[in-house]
Amino acid sequence: MLVSAKEMLKKAKAGKYAVGQFNINNLEWTKAILLTAQEMNSPVILGVSEGAGKYMCGFRTVAAMSAAMIEDLGITVPVALHLDHGSYEGTKACIDAGFSSVMFDGSHYPIEENVAMTTELVGICGQKGISLEAEVGSIGGEEDGVVGAGECADPDECKAIADLGVTMLAAGIGNIHGKYPDNWAGLSFETLEQVKNKVGDMPLVLHGGTGIPEDMIRKAISLGVAKINVNTECQWAFQAATRQYIEDGKDLKGKGFDPRKLLAPGFEAIRKAVKDKILLFGSDRKA
């Protein structure tokens, strides 16, 4: 059964660890993440961008596949199915489709509009027991065509959004999606600390978890980050392992062309990437 992310993040915040959100792209991705979370006895959040949702036929398909997979694989750790960077329409569609968690990314609207739309969604999600993530201060890099410069969130705006009753808050602290440039200035812990002081117990979300040095991740967790999004890292792991399989000519040997064999190295590589992150975030044995 899919659950809201509320309880797992409350526990993570109190226990000073973070729950990983791992974005999914297909059945193999979902299966790899679920099996690894179960093996590590860790709560987990399956992230779905609007683009990935379309790619997988639609949000209803994703919700049905995830819920059925949890049953068929005998997954007992808490699993939330979460819309990543949702538009207003996309957020509503995922609520209707059976997602247990959604992010409404109103960061590109003026704060008044972000507040108005978030307020409406807080009401809907509250009624349905769905967790809601909001964002203040755009996160840099590109995600499904949404490009941000990696600005730092205004702590007062963070408080204004947090006070609406959202479950968790993504605040830009210099983090970006995808690969970090060589001249990246690093996370702004000053901003993170100011935001934390304003929003109190609200679990904070760190986007763009790929490529942030481990000591910065640990420090961010110690300052109130309870959810960390990982996407690119699993893609790189899958790509490298699949490339190796082909370059080694394994697809040409015996039944190496069988998709179940062809996709197996990438699948295992995702499992390893997820396991490493769960250990880094400290959510193992916390289910």
Ligand SMILES: [Zn+2]
């Ligand atoms: Zn993000």
